[in-house]
Amino acid sequence: MDTYDQIDLTRDKVGIFSKFATLETVLREKDRIEIYRPLIADPKKVRKERAAKGKAMRSVKKT
Numbered sequence: 312m313d314t315y316d317q318i319d320l321t322r323d324k325v326g327i328f329s330k331f332a333t334l335e336t337v338l339r340e341k342d343r344i345e346i347y348r349p350l351i352a353d354p355k356k357v358r359k360e361r362a363a364k365g366k367a368m369r370s371v372k373k374t
Contacts (some may be wrong), residue, residue, distance in 0.1 A: 323348050
């Protein structure tokens with residue numbers, strides 16, 4: 312974990328195959344461990360901004 316400074320297991324949630332788990336959960340062979348980091352941007356806001364930008368691009372007519 313020293314390689315990834317941005318991962319903080321005291322703050323970030325973890326899971327196994329998209330289901331939340333604790334750090335004490337016993338792992339089984341072939342379990343996929345996931346670390347859920349906080350979102351950088353609100354997905355709804357980004358989608359809305361992208362849609363507005365797309366409408367503006369479509370309104371420009373090519374000559």
